[in-house]
Amino acid sequence: MLSPPEHSPSPCPRRVHAPWALYLFLSLVLLWSPSGAATSALNCHKTCICASNIVSCSKMNLSMVPTGLPLYTAVLDLSYNDIARLKADWTPVKLAKLHNLLLSHNGLHFLSSEAFIYVKQLRYLDLSSNQLKQLDEFIFEPLGQLEVLLLYNNRISQIDRSAFHGLHSLQKLYLSQNMISRFPLELVRDRTRLEKLSLMDVSSNRIKVPPIEEIQALPAWIKNGLYFHNNPLICDCTLYSLLAHWHIRRLNSALDFKDEYTCYLPGPQKATVGVFDLNEEYMNCSTFYEEDEEAWLEQNLILRCDTRHRDMSKTWVTPGNSVVTEGGNQTAKLLPDGSLLISRVKPEDSGTYTCFAVSEALNETLYVLVKVHNFTENGGGETLNTAYTTLVGCLASVILVLIYLYLTPCRCFCCPRKNQDADSIHSSMLSAAPSQEDLSDKMDPRHVAFISPKELGERQNGKVNPGVRGEMIEEARPPGKGRRKKSVAESVSSVFSDTPIVV
Structure with a gap:
């Protein structure tokens, strides 16, 4: 069995030192990685109070957002501190579970355009009671799931028309107690409005003339949550009609703050009155009725x-x-x-x-x-012409009647003698029935008696004149007949006969 060479390295040191090198490398990675910093930097006993997934750092005299926030944070309360600027790197990691962020009462006057790119899951954002002066374009665009946005009690005077672009889930927007002078109609108007927005509060601002006609055309469920009381509104009857309609419909925006809708009367005094009083002693606006x-x-x-x-x-x-x-x-x-x-x-x-x-x-x-209507829309003109013609005809008839009554030819007071004769002829139509003596006298057609015009002057309005009741009337009679006494009443009756009297 051959032994290894003397100068060949032993394999044991490699097995011993490799784990230590790997451990050192992993430690350096964890130390420099953002996630490692996030899990170890925040002190939940001194800097903030942690309760499960809630991190409360309120009233801790913080001038910046603490680093190393836990990734599981769902609610982050940073209110009542001194955080004046919210920069893009206030959180270097994505807080995917954060849905409530509270930053009220901080003196905040700057918002980075990239301040919310790592907290896209926010549903509730409180930026109230700060020093914000303007809202730049697309500043809230990453917050597509935001439902409630609080911006009241700031100093906002300028709002870019695209500032709220991308807030497709926004339901409630609070902009009261600012310096806004333009009504943000683009948020509620058709085609540009936020589809789920049901409450928009722009009360206590500097709006003088709201777009009444556009507001009136909005659906009732939007007007029910549209608040613009405590603004320096200019008194107008259209403003009264708008709010009176809302009050009749019992919309919350008019019902809950009825006494706080005031306006300035036109004139040098600029007196303030209640909008709902404009139909009485101030501008005599017409009482509102629901249109049909x-x-x-x-x-x-x-x-x-x-x-x-x-x-x-x-x-x-x-x-x-x-x-x-x-x-x-x-x-x-x-x-x-x-x-x-x-x-x-x-x-x-x-x-x-x-x-x-x-x-x-x-x-x-x-x-x-x-x-x-009992006619088509295009046929309304013909009906109008017919009605106009009928009206003209009626007026002409009335004029002709007036002419007939008051502009007739001159009567007896203009031509007394001529008209008296004519009246005597016409009045004879009403002659009374003759007596037996008259009938016997009328059998001789040779003698005709006429009443002289003098007798007409002794009558008064067709009545018997008592002063001449027994007067003798001379008639053309043959010799031997003598005279006949005729009463004035008979003379009067003879006036209304059209034919001469045969005696």
Whole structure:
């Protein structure tokens, strides 16, 4: 058996020193690796208080975020410290389980554009009561799962229109008690709004003229959580109508803070009054009434069940008390969003439609009154022309009647003698029946008696004149007949005869 050479190295030292070299190498890796630092640097007994996955470093006089945060941290409370700047490297490792981050009351005035790239799982972020002055573009873009963002009680005066871009899951945004003068309409307006945003508080800012028409067009479940009280609003009747409508619908934004919606009256005094008082002694704004839906024949009409809460189960009932069902043979059809489509409306579609909305927390009933005009939308002009023509005809008739009543030809007060003769002829139509003596006298057709105009002057408005009751009337009679006494009453009756009296 051959022995190994004398100068050949022994294999034993290799087996002995290799494990020590590997151990030394692994130690250096752990020492310099970020994960190793994260698990060993934080002192949970002196710097912060650790309770399971909650790390509370509140009121520790910290000027920067402590390093070495545990990877299992789910809630990190850094409130009431002196952290003035939140840099990009405040956490050098990804905190994949962190969902609550509290940084309120720190005097924070700087946010890095990359401050949240390692905490993308955040659902709750509190940056309230700091010194932030502006929100730059895309600053919150990494936080796609954020649900609540608190920014109240800062000094924010500028908000980039893309600052909240990427917050697809945001539900509540608090921006009150800042210096904002522009209403952030892009957050709630169609096509640009955050789809899940149900509460936006911009109260106690510097907004003077909010976009009333755009706000009024928003769904009720957004307006229910839209707060803009305690702003220096300018008094206007459209502002009153908006909030009065919200109060009638019992929306929380108007119901809970009714007394805190104030505005400045126009004028040099700039007096402050309550918005809900504008319909009384100040601006005499019209009382708000719920608007009705109007439609024309053959038009397609959509009725919306505008509920205070989102995603409620909705049921429609027609004016005939029939429930609208999916797949039914009715002209009304349910749409996926809970609205009601009435195709090719007819006059019998008029009436009150009822929407019953139900959820786990709320039951709501809405009424929509539909008025269907008895003509098509394009035919409205012809109907208007016909109505206009009828109106003109009525006015012309009234004018002709007035002319006939007040502008007739001159009567007896203008031409007394001529008209008196005419009146005597017309008045003879009302002559009384003759007596027996008169009938015997009238048998001789040779003598005709006429009443002189003088006798007409002795009558008063067709009445018997008592002063001439016994006066003798001379008539053309043959000799021997003598005179006949005729009362004034008979003379008066003869005035209303169209034919001469034969005596």
